Amino acid sequence: MPDAQEALVAFEGVQKTYDGRQLVVRDLNLDIARGEFLTMLGPSGSGKTTCLMMLAGFETPTHGRILLNGTELNRVPPHRRGIGMVFQNYALFPHMTVQENLAFPLEVRGMSRAEIETKVARALDMVRLPEFGGRRPAQLSGGQQQRVAVARALVFEPDLVLMDEPLGALDKNLREEMQYEIKHIHESLGVTVVYVTHDQSEALTMSNRIAVFDDGVIQQLATPDVLYEKPENAFVAQFIGENNRLIARVTEMDGSFCTVELEDGQKVRALSVNVAGAGEITTLSLRPERVVIGPGQDFADNRISGRVEELIYLGDHIRARLTVAGNDSFIVKVANAHDHVRLSQGSEVPLGWASEDCRALDAGVGNAAPA
Amino acid sequence: MRLLFGSSALAMGVVLGAGTALAVDLTVVSWGGAYTASQQKAYHDPYMAANPDVKIINDDSAAEGLAKLRAQVESGNVTWDLVDMVASDAITACDEGLIEEIDPDSMLAAAPDGTPASQDFFAGTLTPGGTNCFIPQIVYSTTFGYRTDAFEGEQPSTIADVFDLEKFPGRRALEKKPIGNLEWALIADGVPGEQVYEVLNTEEGVDRAFAKLDTIKESVVWWTKGAQPPQLLADGEVVIASAYNGRLFSAIAEKNQPIAMLWDWQVFDLDGWVIPKGTPNKDAVLEYLMFATDTQRLADQAKFISYGPARYSSGPLVGNHADLGIDMKPHMPTNEANAKTILNFDYVWWADHRAELDERFNAWLAK
């Protein structure tokens, strides 16, 4: 949903180094639209949290500018930025009650007592904890603390809320529940959210757009569906969702397609997304659910064979691990449908997929061209 | 709890002692440092050489001697065999029944010329304050030292000079106790030395002493440990200080500090041995004392430290300092030139008035 609205936040050529030798963030350029839910996704050490901290004002950019509402933030201290923030471990003040926690940002803004009471009550209602105002954070469950933390970041009605892995400490069920809750709050308030996580399913569930970080650089910035279906490089393909990776050499360029030779000599056609030219090494990316086993289906214009190594029964589908062209962790999902193919371990089976579903990407780290 | 520690040490002593039937360990409590060293060289080493079955163990806790001794005697765990004490503490300990009585003529060696011990020790020193538990070893004096570079021309020479801030400006160091200071204050105020206690015995006399002290109060640094005054003089913190004469000797002769002695109305005090009541080694202790307090031994100690032996017969035997080679006689407080005016503590008077005057002195200090 990168709509045409003006950007609320803009990173312009931002760089950050802590030790003067290594850049943690290299040349970040990013516009975040008003009302958007943008997630910064990436493994730890990829620079996403640093970006968030620079935006919040707890780190200063080594180079470049950060704009909020068109104003340069670099010299504005955190408390004057008016940005709400939810921290990893909630950072609720243990010596204050829930009410006092929520009232804190209002008090430091010098609001009247009556106004504060109304707003605190409304915020508690919003996170469905109206009864808990008098309790201390330690007397709440993890999920309740999380909701209070969200309410506190929103109670002073900021334009922008930052969330730093806010659900990391919760167990799986609660996490999913909270994902929906945060998403609903975002939708109903229309507030802009910048969300940091290393959990790709969380990112896919909640975001309007996702910025995938690696090595201090945004690898791809796109909506969840684009990111999943059309990854632009090997890192994104591997990081988002389940992915089959085949290393191959480009033998021929063919418009938007190319022909490649797999390690075992089989040749297939793939969508040429990010390849340098004939003779170069490429990583083929293929989602498991787009591979079919057995003959038939017209769309599957690529056909090769593989050996079944392992079968895992998962109820609605069967997960098959195969060796294909030297890759022994090639996954295929066989739907447990009425007439699905019966596989047996060790058997050679024919496989097929459409050329458009097989994306030829960069060589990826450690896959340099063989001499 | 201090009272409980003794028993195990005692038990250990018994076990160790059981090895050789005659061997005995004597725990001798003294002041540590140079003083214990002088006793080691003059008394312990020669005695142990002559008596290989005796082992003398030094314990440096004489500063808390009185309190620890009382704790040991009260709990019945006496682990000390011999304690070095100043006379006033020995009076207290004797009053409290903490130490053995002494019969000088049967327990102590006579002088080489046959004079019995009771006649050979300085008059009255065996019975301070009317008690009879104390064997004096040395006469030490609390006297004054001054910086030789502090005054142009005339140097301080009398006790009155100590109290004269106009003639001899600069800070003084005095011991943080009424004892000695009150006497000096009266003498400086014109009271003849022999009438000091007579005057002090009246309320007006005490007032007079404090009034005299008032005149220098703001210029006094009060010391509590014997090591302080020589250091204060050496650092130039004070220009005149009362101090133990041995400490001043070591600052002058051994460390070459620009300090000189002021012997006027030095206060004589005694330091000596007492035997804890209930020591398991009383016989061995008495045997040792017979040797260690004889005429030669007391004179020997003066080779190592400048305190005067407490026997008349030892005086002529005092020789040169063992390391410096200088004649020790002129440095003895008992030397004729130094002892023209001396003040002997009236232990009886102080036993009566110490508590009262300590309080008054401290109240005066705090004002």
Place this chain on the structure above:
Amino acid sequence: MMAHELTTADGVPLRISLERALLRSRIRAALLVVPLMAFLLFAFILPIFDMLYRSVENTIVAQVLPETVIALQDWDETGDALPDEAVFKTAVADIQAAFKAKTLGRLARRLNYEKPGMASLLRKSGRRSLRITEAPWSEQLIKIDRKWGDINIWRLIKRESDHLTESYFLAAVDMRLDDLGAVNWQPENRQIYLQLFWKTVWMSGLITILCLLLGYPVAFLLATLPLRTSNLLMVLVLLPFWTSLLVRTTSWIALLQTEGVLNDLMVVVGLISDDGRLQMIHNKIGTFVAMTHILLPFMILPLYSVMKTIPPSYMRAARSLGATPFTAFVRVYLPNTVSGIGAGSILVFILSIGYYITPALVGGRTGTFISNFIASHVSETLNWGLAAALGVILLALVLALYLLYDRIVGIDNMKLG
């Protein structure tokens, strides 16, 4: 009440069986702490009771003068007549017996605390009393010393013949019993202890505040700096612990004395003239400086251990919520360190109140504490009764403070590390 109780397989009621199992583990747990409890009992609790008892114990008079004490019971001390001849007779006999038993010295010291002069009176009377073998008893005793004709001597003996006495406690608060047994202030020029208690308390309070002011930023640095830097800083904080107390104290003397390093420096810089050197040691300033230095680690360590547990996100959260650094500190950080402040302060205060070596060396005339006097009564004057009474009052002061702290902050909130 119970229809049928649950039982284990062999028929023992479940409840009893459970208790048995628990008892065994309880006994085992108790055995583990027995050595510590025994140590505490002998090294801590018993001595405290011993001290409490000594502060009122007074058996000596009745022990040394047993018959005199009984004979005096019928004498009216409020009148102005001396005890009768019979009392003098028993007194002479008691003194003679005490002289032979060598217990007179202790009595002399005890009574001298109450009335200066008693020591010499009794010691003098000991040997000479042996000469008295027949009546007139009173005349001969008074001939030994006129003081025996002073009715107040007899009033004193009668008053102190109880096994318990309040006189140590009275002395500890600058009071005394006068000749007629009424409680009175000491003469003004002997009043010392109350002001010493007060001085000890306020100086310890100020030392605690100084430690807090100096220690808080250091503890904060320790808790927030990167590990390597903070380890180095921690070594610096702990360094004083590895140096002997005496060395540290004397170093301060070398630094602060009028001919010392600091004064020299100020003269060289021209801040003060050579004649105007500042007196910074052997007075209250010396005590403040040296004590603050020595006790600082005891403030820093509890603060550090508390600060270490405060996530940096608290301050960030407060900042992001709109608080200035100062507000964030006062409203969020500071309240979360209260337990450390409390623990450190109470530790420093209690240690300070009982310190005596340092004030003795650098406190000079004005910077000494009550503990210096307790120490002197224990080791020099052997007046253990007064030392105990002063100690009991000090202990009561500390306990009162502790209760006050519990009331205000809550002892459960205290974190010592």
